[in-house]
Amino acid sequence: MKKRNILLVLLMTVSFVVHAHGDKQKDKGMLKGLDTPAAKVVLAFHEALETSNKELARAQLADDVTIYEGGRVERSADEYAHHHMLSDMKYLAAMKSETLEHQVTVLGNTAISASRSHTTGSYKGKERNYEGMETMVLEKQNGEWKIKHIHWSH
Template sequence: MKMKIINILLVLLMTFSFAVNAHGDKNKDKGLFKGIDTPAAKVVLAFHQALETGNKELARAQLADDVTIYEGGRVERSADEYAHHHMLSDMKYLASMKSETLEHQVTILGNTAISASRSHTKGTNKGKERDYQSMETMVLEKQNGDWKIKHIHWSH
């Protein structure tokens, strides 16, 4: 319970600092990419690459078994649930889109890491033009020496 409270506080702290940076910092180009060479960040990047290239096994391997994924008012409560349902539609969608990361910060505190990013996505999907910015927050946990994604929150 104590670790969950700490994780929630960390997410709130990262979200607040992310929001401050996203709303007109004088040095807007400085510090938008931090910690992206860390092992935890490499897991996030591998997950994104796997989704974009349709590599279901690699994407699934980056997730903790008990991952929770929040998107569009819905929740998936395990890696298997995501892999058997929404992952395939995410892969199809991303195959038709072009996405550019605008900022990405990864902070590691012990066995917990928080990844916060903002992206610009555009393209055509199912005959509809899309052009929007999205936000992503991930919480990662070091399990048996490997970083795994425990929580994802996507919004746009």
């Protein structure tokens, strides 16, 4: 990413954190930018994971995507598709997840998607009940939005 885009990503991340912690009007702006083409890629990726559609999920990712989750790093779409994607799909099939907040901001050929969700369910005999956070950076490549980076945490 160019220096300017990195600065914009940092500004948007700070803006999201400030709004998430300092917004006095609780519901205002919690869902923003979801009608943008970049957001539609994020939503298609989520739906593909939830419905175990490996091809559709893979198609939303840039070839050189970097995915951070649980202290691990996957450094390409193929690496994710052949390893962790299938376990993510199995896990999500057993869970119920509700979006609490999702904001997508487009800055030229870069977009930032930041969201929080509440997940409940049982997986491998363990009850789960937690809030998760997701940050994605998207890049417009050859006229199409692709997910370039994902960071999941809970």
